[in-house]
Amino acid sequence: MIYPGRQKQLETLIEKLGLTKNASIKWHLVDLALTHASASAKANYEQLEFVGDAVVRLAASELLFEIYPDCTVGEFAAIRSILVSDRILAKIAESYGFDRYLIVSSSAAADKTGAEPRLADALEAVLAALYLSTQSLELIRPWLDSHFQRLAAEIRSDPARQNYKAALQELTQGKYKTLPKYSVQETGTVQGGEDRFTAEVLIQGKLVAEGKGRSIKAAEQAAAQAAFNKLVGSE
Numbered sequence: 001m002i003y004p005g006r007q008k009q010l011e012t013l014i015e016k017l018g019l020t021k022n023a024s025i026k027w028h029l030v031d032l033a034l035t036h037a038s039a040s041a042k043a044n045y046e047q048l049e050f051v052g053d054a055v056v057r058l059a060a061s062e063l064l065f066e067i068y069p070d071c072t073v074g075e076f077a078a079i080r081s082i083l084v085s086d087r088i089l090a091k092i093a094e095s096y097g098f099d100r101y102l103i104v105s106s107s108a109a110a111d112k113t114g115a116e117p118r119l120a121d122a123l124e125a126v127l128a129a130l131y132l133s134t135q136s137l138e139l140i141r142p143w144l145d146s147h148f149q150r151l152a153a154e155i156r157s158d159p160a161r162q163n164y165k166a167a168l169q170e171l172t173q174g175k176y177k178t179l180p181k182y183s184v185q186e187t188g189t190v191q192g193g194e195d196r197f198t199a200e201v202l203i204q205g206k207l208v209a210e211g212k213g214r215s216i217k218a219a220e221q222a223a224a225q226a227a228f229n230k231l232v233g234s235e
Contacts, residue, residue: 002031009101016096017143026133033125034101038108045125052124055131056084059140063148079155082162083148089120092147098122164224184216199223
């Protein structure tokens with residue numbers, strides 16, 4: 001049973017996705033998709049998230065097949081791996097305010113480092129709920145396609161495929177016969193803040209660039225991007 005207040009919340013989110021109050025939507029699944037395991041050990045989104053992992057890959061694959069018919073399978077796989085990453089899915093979920101509708105315990109909510117995977121999982125779970133409502137992508141692609149199409153175009157125009165650590169490593173191996181080294185410090189005071197960590201990247205012992213991020217991984221990627229762009233620009 002879904003209480004009237006919760007039902008209204010779910011309907012608001014569905015409307016944000018650009019969908020009408022479709023009679024085929026299985027609201028109990030949408031409610032489950034937005035319930036974290038910390039709030040209920042038994043009735044949570046984990047199983048739906050498992051299904052949603054396949055659904056989001058299918059949605060991305062269909063779109064890429066349609067808009068880039070000349071791409072190789074390898075290119076499809078590389079682009080899709082970024083589209084369905086936690087980082088991208090969390091950003092999409094965040095753009096619709098998923099955190100407002102996700103039922104989570106206060107202790108789990110306080111863990112800002114878990115916010116990204118939590119949002120990504122919730123989005124996958126919602127995708128599963130919508131897919132299982134119609135056994136198709138008809139409630140998914142009308143609003144998800146625009147995100148994936150824009151991101152796919154950005155990824156294709158990005159020589160580093162948005163993985164600057166890997167791109168910088170390949171560049172330094174070829175140019176300097178060495179690997180970049182990273183040094184990370186916690187410089188921000190707000191847990192989960194955008195600039196909580198500062199990373200420096202050194203090549204042959206010399207500081208090349210630095211970057212900030214809410215996690216060590218994000219800070220290293222930002223530093224790697226700055227270093228990559230600097231080295232490529234100097235060539």
